[in-house]
Amino acid sequence: MPKIESPIARREFMAGMALLAAVAPALAHAKAAPSPYQPLLREVAQLVIPRSATPGAGEVGVGAFVLLALDHGLEGTKGFDHAAWLKTALGADFLVKPLARRRSALAALDARAFAGDAAAKPWLAIKHLILLGYYTSETGGSKELQYVHVPGRFDPDLPLKPADRAFSSDWTAVDFG
Amino acid sequence: MDFDAIVVGSGITGGWAAKELTEAGLKVLMIERGREVRHQQDYSTEMKMPWDMPFRGAGDSDLYDREYAVQRLNRHFTEFTQPNFVNDAQNPYQTGEDTRFTWFRSYQLGGRSLTWGRQAYRWSDYDFGANARDGHGTDWPIRYADIAPWYDKVESFIGVSGAKEGLKQLPDGQFQPPMALNAVETHVRAQIAKRWPERCLTIGRTANMTEGKPEEGRAPCQYRSLCARGCSYGAYFSTQSSTLPAAMKTGNLTVITDAVVEALDYDPATRRVTGVRYIDTKTGTRKTARARIVFLNAGAFNSVHILLNSAPGGLANSSGVLGTHIMDHANTLSAAALMPGFETHTSFGNRPTGIVIPRYRNMDQMDGIGHTRGFSFQGGALQSTWTQGNRMAGIGAEYKEKLRHPGPWRMVLVGFADCVPRATNRLTLDPAKTDANGLPQLRIDFAFGKEEHAALAQAKAEAAEMLTAAGGKVLMGFDQPGPGGTAIHEMGGARMGHDPKTSVLNKWSQSHDIANLFVTDGAQMSSTACQNPSLTYMALTARAAHAAVGMLREGRI
Ligand SMILES: Cc1cc2nc3c(=O)[nH]c(=O)nc-3n(C[C@H](O)[C@H](O)[C@H](O)COP(=O)(O)OP(=O)(O)OC[C@H]3O[C@@H](n4cnc5c(N)ncnc54)[C@H](O)[C@@H]3O)c2cc1C
Ligand code: SF4
Numbered sequence: 001m002p003k004i005e006s007p008i009a010r011r012e013f014m015a016g017m018a019l020l021a022a023v024a025p026a027l028a029h030a031k032a033a034p035s036p037y038q039p040l041l042r043e044v045a046q047l048v049i050p051r052s053a054t055p056g057a058g059e060v061g062v063g064a065f066v067l068l069a070l071d072h073g074l075e076g077t078k079g080f081d082h083a084a085w086l087k088t089a090l091g092a093d094f095l096v097k098p099l100a101r102r103r104s105a106l107a108a109l110d111a112r113a114f115a116g117d118a119a120a121k122p123w124l125a126i127k128h129l130i131l132l133g134y135y136t137s138e139t140g141g142s143k144e145l146q147y148v149h150v151p152g153r154f155d156p157d158l159p160l161k162p163a164d165r166a167f168s169s170d171w172t173a174v175d176f177g
Numbered sequence: 178m179d180f181d182a183i184v185v186g187s188g189i190t191g192g193w194a195a196k197e198l199t200e201a202g203l204k205v206l207m208i209e210r211g212r213e214v215r216h217q218q219d220y221s222t223e224m225k226m227p228w229d230m231p232f233r234g235a236g237d238s239d240l241y242d243r244e245y246a247v248q249r250l251n252r253h254f255t256e257f258t259q260p261n262f263v264n265d266a267q268n269p270y271q272t273g274e275d276t277r278f279t280w281f282r283s284y285q286l287g288g289r290s291l292t293w294g295r296q297a298y299r300w301s302d303y304d305f306g307a308n309a310r311d312g313h314g315t316d317w318p319i320r321y322a323d324i325a326p327w328y329d330k331v332e333s334f335i336g337v338s339g340a341k342e343g344l345k346q347l348p349d350g351q352f353q354p355p356m357a358l359n360a361v362e363t364h365v366r367a368q369i370a371k372r373w374p375e376r377c378l379t380i381g382r383t384a385n386m387t388e389g390k391p392e393e394g395r396a397p398c399q400y401r402s403l404c405a406r407g408c409s410y411g412a413y414f415s416t417q418s419s420t421l422p423a424a425m426k427t428g429n430l431t432v433i434t435d436a437v438v439e440a441l442d443y444d445p446a447t448r449r450v451t452g453v454r455y456i457d458t459k460t461g462t463r464k465t466a467r468a469r470i471v472f473l474n475a476g477a478f479n480s481v482h483i484l485l486n487s488a489p490g491g492l493a494n495s496s497g498v499l500g501t502h503i504m505d506h507a508n509t510l511s512a513a514a515l516m517p518g519f520e521t522h523t524s525f526g527n528r529p530t531g532i533v534i535p536r537y538r539n540m541d542q543m544d545g546i547g548h549t550r551g552f553s554f555q556g557g558a559l560q561s562t563w564t565q566g567n568r569m570a571g572i573g574a575e576y577k578e579k580l581r582h583p584g585p586w587r588m589v590l591v592g593f594a595d596c597v598p599r600a601t602n603r604l605t606l607d608p609a610k611t612d613a614n615g616l617p618q619l620r621i622d623f624a625f626g627k628e629e630h631a632a633l634a635q636a637k638a639e640a641a642e643m644l645t646a647a648g649g650k651v652l653m654g655f656d657q658p659g660p661g662g663t664a665i666h667e668m669g670g671a672r673m674g675h676d677p678k679t680s681v682l683n684k685w686s687q688s689h690d691i692a693n694l695f696v697t698d699g700a701q702m703s704s705t706a707c708q709n710p711s712l713t714y715m716a717l718t719a720r721a722a723h724a725a726v727g728m729l730r731e732g733r734i
Binding site for chain 2: 047048049050052057065068069072073074075078083092103106107110111113114124127128131132133135136137138140141143144145147148150151152153154155156157158159160162163164165166167168169170171172173175176177
């Protein structure tokens with residue numbers, strides 16, 4: 001539990017939290033309609049963020065999140081069928097290709113998009129949604145990166161070592177970084 | 178229902194009016210249009226993690242297009258804070274043909290005290306003297322000395338952390354210990370001071386407490402930077418954490434929520450307001466409440482709306498200037514830069530404030546290029562996290578590994594420029610369009626002029642110069658202001674002045690025409706300065722409440 005220095009505040013806070021749990025309506029988890037693109041998006045997410053010491057994006061449901069996000073127009077995706085476009089861009093046989101070929105095909109598309117090729121541009125929004133899906137998942141946000149909801153203090157200047165992990169809960173960095 | 182005083186609105190200023198009037202012994206009714214939000218009980222998203230949210234904090238874009246088309250343009254509006262902002266579809270307003278104005282609002286108990294950025298700055302005599310000096314607008318009937326003790330009172334009560342710098346243009350206040358600058362900011366402060374001794378980078382003065390107030394049930398800040406969700410620690414100033422409990426404690430306060438004030442009742446025989454008319458939005462019924470004095474604290478534009486809607490041509494408008502001279506700071510990202518050299522430094526915790534570089538132009542010398550007032554910067558240095566991946570080519574193991582670690586340091590400076598008061602920037606009631614309550618919609622006509630554009634052009638050039646001098650590599654910067662409303666410092670419309678013929682309020686925030694009517698929110702402002710305004714609204718509210726109580730006691734109103 002968070003550290004609170006004032007005993008009065010702590011008592012009230014606890015009472016408040018208990019009530020909060022009782023009162024707050026459970027947030028319904030939005031669900032997209034089952035999509036024929038689910039296997040494709042799962043695989044593409046996993047290629048962007050593969051398994052390392054922590055699971056990859058496909059494994060933690062980012063494919064389904066991207067489809068939900070596309071369904072609701074996140075990242076300016078409204079009015080264009082990004083999933084269908086991706087399938088065409090990667091080829092109908094993409095999922096049956098060997099891993100190395102899947103990887104190189106996606107890397108090529110990514111490189112074209114970042115080189116400014118207009119025909120590859122829809123990829124940028126899909127990639128943004130994969131990152132959003134992964135680094136705001138419990139695995140990506142708190143196992144791959146660090147997540148601290150209540151830091152309790154501010155240390156303005158600490159040594160940074162190469163192995164140190166970034167914080168997904170650094171909201172200013174998420175906004176402006 | 179009969180009261181000594183009615184306070185319309187429960188936001189930053191309404192809370193202060195209620196506290197001061199109840200503590201003086203008056204029986205007060207506070208009327209709030211939005212829903213009740215209880216401290217520590219109704220901050221429904223406060224403890225949610227991104228993975229608890231259906232749209233991971235980014236929110237449902239389709240829904241936002243349909244129902245939050247304006248609010249979504251505000252950086253502070255997220256899936257977590259959405260409950261604390263208005264639904265635009267349900268709360269429409271109109272703009273003139275050439276106007277773009279984004280009106281960011283919070284209609285609930287606490288108003289925008291829950292969502293504000295908490296930056297709390299005093300104004301100086303450069304600011305109160307601005308209109309007299311360059312001839313725009315009308316002279317303020319007060320100066321710094323009139324308001325200084327009230328700043329003291331407000332800062333001590335709400336809890337403002339900050340560093341004393343001894344600046345004439347940004348007077349020091351009653352501060353709790355400051356939050357710290359990070360390594361990059363400390364470096365930039367020193368480099369700027371070396372080259373430009375008159376420019377000061379200091380930590381943002383913020384109504385986030387570094388020391389608790391256990392006697393008021395308020396804990397010190399926990400460095401989460403989740404404030405706009407509501408804070409059960411009570412560590413930042415909001416109506417809920419601070420003024421409302423104080424007012425409740427007196428036993429003199431009655432609060433009604435879900436009640437939209439549509440108009441004031443006015444008795445021409447006595448030239449007094451007798452109370453307010455409001456709509457109970459839960460039942461749709463129209464009701465009235467009566468009191469000896471009325472404080473309008475509905476937020477600048479809504480207080481003007483109520484006055485315009487209270488009589489043909491507007492109530493308390495013998496001057497004819499009601500609704501005119503509205504303003505908002507001209508606001509843009511002046512510079513963003515990479516700050517190399519700090520690769521082995523990091524920080525821990527989320528400091529809920531940034532830095533400020535107070536105004537340094539047009540003080541004792543008129544040295545602004547094309548403008549006669551000030552601009553200042555807010556911003557800070559930060560280390561990138563996963564969102565840097567949005568700009569990075571690559572996929573796979575190496576890409577994931579890169580995003581695992583903090584990225585380069587960046588520094589941003591956001592410019593806020595003084596806005597010149599203009600008669601053509603004004604609020605009116607739309608002649609045809611009404612809202613769900615049947616009330617006329619507000620119509621906003623607003624444009625920035627050459628002064629604001631000139632100030633932001635200079636701000637862009639000088640922001641880049643300062644960050645470059647500190648070793649930064651400037652990536653971008655803008656000199657065009659966002660649409661009006663972007664700074665969320667909309668103000669004016671019932672300006673203060675010496676002369677009843679050219680102003681709506683006198684130096685006590687009291688109507689020249691109607692002695693028992695006070696307007697103590699942003700509507701009273703005669704100029705904008707370039708500081709965030711809410712601390713000044715609070716100080717003026719406390720000052721006006723004190724004056725009003727005195728006048729009541731003396732039988733003058
Ligand atoms: C994201 C954000 C960041 C900000 N950052 C800062 C900052 O850092 N520093 C700063 O100084 N300012 C900041 N502001 C601006 C600040 O919030 C406002 O200046 C301040 O809240 C104004 O206080 P107020 O009491 O006039 O209005 P509000 O706080 O808006 O309160 C008005 C209240 O009146 C109610 N109301 C409106 N109309 C009616 C009616 N007809 N009948 C009954 N009730 C009514 C509303 O529902 C609301 O609760 C920020 C605002 C936002 C949204
Ligand atoms: S940063 Fe401080 S004030 Fe803001 S929500 Fe956290 S504890 Fe409260």
